[in-house]
Amino acid sequence: MTAATLAELMAVAASEAWRDNGELLASGITTLPRLGASLAKLTHSPELLMTDSEAYLVSEPVPLGPRGDYQPRYEGYLGFERVFECVWGGKRHAMIGPTQIDRWGQTNLSVVGPYERPKSAVLGVRGLPGNSICHANSFFVPNHSPRVFVSGEVDMVSGVGYQPQRWSAGMKHDYVDLRLIVTDLCVLDFLGPDKWAGRGIRVRSLHPGVSFEQVQAATGFELARAPNLGETPLPTAEQLAIIRKLDPHNLRGAVIKNDPPAVRSAA
Amino acid sequence: MALNKQCSAQEAIAGLRDGMTIGIGGWGPRRKPMALLREILRSPLKDLTVVSYGGPDVGMLCAAGKVRRLIFAFVTLDAIPLEPYYRKARESGAIEVMELDEGMFEWGLRAAGMRMSFLPTRVGLASDVLTRNPQLKTIASPYEDGEVYVAMPALQLDAALLHVNEADRLGNTLLRGADLFFDHLYARAAQQVIVSTEVLHERLELSAEQARHNAFERYLVQQVVHAPGGAHPTYLGPDYGWDLEHLKRYNASASEDGGWQRYCEEFVQPGEATYQQKIGGAERLAKLKQPVF
Numbered sequence: 183m184t185a186a187t188l189a190e191l192m193a194v195a196a197s198e199a200w201r202d203n204g205e206l207l208a209s210g211i212t213t214l215p216r217l218g219a220s221l222a223k224l225t226h227s228p229e230l231l232m233t234d235s236e237a238y239l240v241s242e243p244v245p246l247g248p249r250g251d252y253q254p255r256y257e258g259y260l261g262f263e264r265v266f267e268c269v270w271g272g273k274r275h276a277m278i279g280p281t282q283i284d285r286w287g288q289t290n291l292s293v294v295g296p297y298e299r300p301k302s303a304v305l306g307v308r309g310l311p312g313n314s315i316c317h318a319n320s321f322f323v324p325n326h327s328p329r330v331f332v333s334g335e336v337d338m339v340s341g342v343g344y345q346p347q348r349w350s351a352g353m354k355h356d357y358v359d360l361r362l363i364v365t366d367l368c369v370l371d372f373l374g375p376d377k378w379a380g381r382g383i384r385v386r387s388l389h390p391g392v393s394f395e396q397v398q399a400a401t402g403f404e405l406a407r408a409p410n411l412g413e414t415p416l417p418t419a420e421q422l423a424i425i426r427k428l429d430p431h432n433l434r435g436a437v438i439k440n441d442p443p444a445v446r447s448a449a
Numbered sequence: 450m451a452l453n454k455q456c457s458a459q460e461a462i463a464g465l466r467d468g469m470t471i472g473i474g475g476w477g478p479r480r481k482p483m484a485l486l487r488e489i490l491r492s493p494l495k496d497l498t499v500v501s502y503g504g505p506d507v508g509m510l511c512a513a514g515k516v517r518r519l520i521f522a523f524v525t526l527d528a529i530p531l532e533p534y535y536r537k538a539r540e541s542g543a544i545e546v547m548e549l550d551e552g553m554f555e556w557g558l559r560a561a562g563m564r565m566s567f568l569p570t571r572v573g574l575a576s577d578v579l580t581r582n583p584q585l586k587t588i589a590s591p592y593e594d595g596e597v598y599v600a601m602p603a604l605q606l607d608a609a610l611l612h613v614n615e616a617d618r619l620g621n622t623l624l625r626g627a628d629l630f631f632d633h634l635y636a637r638a639a640q641q642v643i644v645s646t647e648v649l650h651e652r653l654e655l656s657a658e659q660a661r662h663n664a665f666e667r668y669l670v671q672q673v674v675h676a677p678g679g680a681h682p683t684y685l686g687p688d689y690g691w692d693l694e695h696l697k698r699y700n701a702s703a704s705e706d707g708g709w710q711r712y713c714e715e716f717v718q719p720g721e722a723t724y725q726q727k728i729g730g731a732e733r734l735a736k737l738k739q740p741v742f
Contacts, residue, residue, distance in 0.1 A: 235742035237627035303539035306523035311550035312572040352597030
């Protein structure tokens with residue numbers, strides 16, 4: 183088996199987001215988060231619910247891309263209307279890739295630049311306001327940089343976070359639950375010294391060959407450092423075999439520029 | 450009772466007025482009433498408020514300068530994530546927007562369908578959806594919890610445009626795709642519903658199993674337009690997939706000088722019959738595979 187790529191390492195890191203979540207809907211949106219959720223279900227967390235990314239619940243994660251003879255194993259139905267009901271009930275953990283993230287964990291998928299005449303119109307807030315206020319969320323960043331991890335607030339707060347000025351008396355933030363951020367440099371969590379003071383985001387592990395200083399330099403705000411800060415684990419042979427079976431067309435190879443190896447010095 | 454609601458797309462669209470609020474069913478590049486949309490593009494209609502989980506419907510209406518205000522949560526072509534003409538309109542400040550969470554949007558349609566002025570939700574709080582839409586108000590629970598919610602106002606539609614797999618002249622409809630999306634809620638939120646249909650029957654005669662694909666009652670439907678291929682280039686499950694080749698061409702037109710003009714001259718202006726011929730007719734539709742997600 184060839185050495186793991188960075189994308190494969192990130193898929194494994196992403197799968198950790200869904201460990202010990204219990205029975206809930208695991209929604210990994212776009213290639214690597216979806217591989218992460220699929221890997222979680224096939225290894226440490228078989229109790230997770232997943233869909234075919236269209237409308238049906240499946241008992242086994244469906245492979246990415248054209249499926250050939252593969253027949254999805256349906257176990258139920260979860261159209262969009264029911265997904266929204268699932269969201270509001272809180273039984274979901276989603277991982278998506280926002281355009282911007284700030285120190286309070288607020289995310290943006292709408293526009294970059296001034297709201298009236300944005301420099302770049304992206305997708306729109308989509309379901310981020312609802313996801314972020316109702317259930318657990320993790321994020322995926324394929325290009326860790328100060329353009330993503332912005333120094334101030336994100337340009338259009340789509341997903342809410344731990345920003346006290348945004349919450350007035352009587353607004354319930356009990357269900358805001360931000361977990362992991364998997365980037366091409368490291369894994370971050372929200373267990374820093376004071377998340378309600380913009381000091382929650384913490385480096386949990388560094389990918390092989392990456393230094394804390396490098397991550398800090400690529401981030402627009404001050405990061406905390408986990409006391410037991412270590413290296414993000416390389417995929418095991420079993421994990422690699424599962425990832426490669428789930429992604430037979432190597433869509434993961436197009437996620438990170440030039441598809442580098444997991445151990446960068448080996449390049 | 451009008452037992453025959455069939456009319457032409459032209460007749461149906463001629464009933465719409467400048468400045469109306471128009472809901473468009475489907476989701477992104479899925480089950481969009483594109484034949485009705487093309488009819489709007491050929492009409493003089495303008496200053497529309499468009500309410501849509503947006504795909505190429507929103508892009509084309511923006512490109513044609515028909516949109517005064519857009520009520521939306523996203524605009525995307527899925528396989529092509531960024532909708533080029535929506536982006537142009539949004540970035541140049543050419544359209545007013547009311548940007549909502551996907552679920553708030555559903556709540557607004559539901560409120561309208563239930564003839565409520567609003568429905569409460571936690572969704573939207575602490576986000577810029579509230580700061581960018583100062584018309585959205587909050588409301589405190591009258592019970593002892595006192596929790597503060599967004600009072601999501603009803604999204605009342607003057608008209609809704611929907612495309613269905615099958616319908617009859619009475620306005621009975623079948624949606625046989627894997628997902629209803631929110632078409633049934635658009636139907637309830639609207640004063641007037643125009644349905645275009647892939648297959649038109651004199652009267653639907655159904656088994657109980659087939660009848661479960663009926664998502665809203667015929668009393669909601671005022672007009673039925675027979676439009677085979679009417680969702681092209683979007684995905685109409687289970688009849689045909691989206692036409693990625695066509696969507697790519699449409700997308701590319703946005704970066705060419707006079708690209709929209711040329712797209713319109715080639716595909717929109719000559720009329721629906723010519724459109725269906727140009728895209729390769731029923732034979733081509735039959736070859737468009739269901740997308741894999």
